[in-house]
């Protein structure tokens with residue numbers, strides 16, 4: 001059963017013994033031994049009555065107003081949303097959830113919303129961490145409807161010759177991969193939120209998968225898209241490539257529910273890998289590791305992955321205190337050991353040292369440890385929030401030349417906020433994606449908020465880090481999206497003309513301003 005106040009499923013949450021170990025580790029890192037408080041159970045939550053009256057029969061059939069459905073759809077999975085959900089604060093809960101199963105039903109929901117002046121929030125997996133889901137203040141809207149895309153889950157066509165698949169936007173990661181597996185294909189897009197996020201959500205937020213190099217942003221896999229908007233349906237022609245005018249697919253990617261609902265996508269898929277090899281390489285410093293990373297990415301060896309972890313991130317992932325790179329190769333049809341060997345020579349020329357105790361083979365021990373800690377991390381974050389601590393991740397992208405200044409400014413900004421509040425924190429960094437011209441650093445902060453209240457401490461941290469990113473040549477976000485939290489920085493970054501152009505597009509698709517108000521643009 002999905003957890004209405006936390007990550008994933010209730011069964012995945014940490015048990016008492018795991019929480020005890022975590023609390024002891026946090027005491028070592030932060031100097032306080034935090035105690036855990038369980039979230040307010042659903043049965044004790046006071047929720048305002050749904051304001052939605054009787055719907056037309058066709059819509060009544062696909063509507064839910066029960067407390068669990070409303071609670072699950074009222075928040076994304078960002079720190080402030082989880083704090084409020086755990087505290088049982090559902091005063092702005094959505095009025096109802098609608099589950100359309102095709103384009104006609106999506107259009108019917110949007111028509112009804114226009115007549116009722118209802119705000120509509122498209123909901124894929126609800127894993128937004130930027131305030132892309134909610135909550136919308138009740139007093140601003142006559143009605144707030146969540147449009148869950150979960151029933152837009154058909155696999156209409158798999159073309160083995162062209163290696164494309166026409167997929168429903170509501171497919172969550174495991175169902176999507178499950179439907180491609182019998183054909184020998186994979187989409188090869190694995191965000192950390194894979195289990196509980198959807199194809200439509202990925203496209204709407206331009207998500208990044210966990211492969212750090214090569215094709216990694218979801219829009220690079222899109223061949224054609226269907227959008228149902230209040231203004232009508234837009235279906236783009238799936239083509240391998242086109243030079244005809246601005247790309248409509250790119251225009252819809254990143255629209256975060258503000259243009260309408262992405263209902264279907266034709267995606268470029270790939271043969272499943274049959275050969276794999278990976279290795280963990282230690283480096284004397286972040287600087288040497290990043291020098292090696294840049295050269296490896298530009299080498300045309302085409303590693304499937306090369307992820308750099310700083311000392312703190314390595315320690316947090318149970319790998320020991322060392323800067324290290326996890327490097328991996330894979331292929332559907334040729335062995336990759338020779339490529340890995342060449343890559344290891346290149347890394348060793350930069351001071352990289354193959355880790356002792358690492359067995360060569362399909363998958364290195366460190367890669368396995370990293371993977372399990374990566375998948376369990378969101379459940380750990382829930383427990384940390386339950387202990388009254390602040391846990392947040394901050395991500396951006398920056399050129400190789402710009403990274404040292406950005407890194408320094410980011411760490412200084414975090415330290416400044418902590419000092420002002422008498423807080424104690426722990427910062428770690430990993431490079432989630434690497435390009436020929438730069439990289440995407442990803443910071444995790446765990447802190448006891450000192451004298452501050454956790455939500456205001458979080459807001460100060462968010463503001464300080466976003467400012468440090470933007471002032472030091474970084475992107476507002478590399479893959480988490482804009483939502484409400486990054487809106488003002490995004491608006492500034494696109495400038496007057498960019499804002500006006502995006503606003504005009506939005507008014508075209510959604511003249512009454514019903515779709516996800518407050519997200520992306522003010």
Ligand SMILES: Cc1cc2nc3c(=O)[nH]c(=O)nc-3n(C[C@H](O)[C@H](O)[C@H](O)COP(=O)(O)OP(=O)(O)OC[C@H]3O[C@@H](n4cnc5c(N)ncnc54)[C@H](O)[C@@H]3O)c2cc1C
Nearest residue numbers: 124125126127128132191192193198200201207208257262
């Ligand atoms: C633990 C955790 C790990 C994460 N890891 C990653 C990661 O590795 N990489 C990454 O990129 N992101 C990551 N995220 C962020 C999040 O998972 C992504 O933004 C993801 O793409 C959201 O997909 P979703 O289906 O959950 O969308 P939702 O959260 O449901 O929605 C996100 C936004 O898109 C809109 N939307 C959703 N579906 C549609 C649709 N069909 N049509 C139009 N608009 C739509 C929503 O209205 C909302 O504004 C992570 C989040 C968490 C909590």
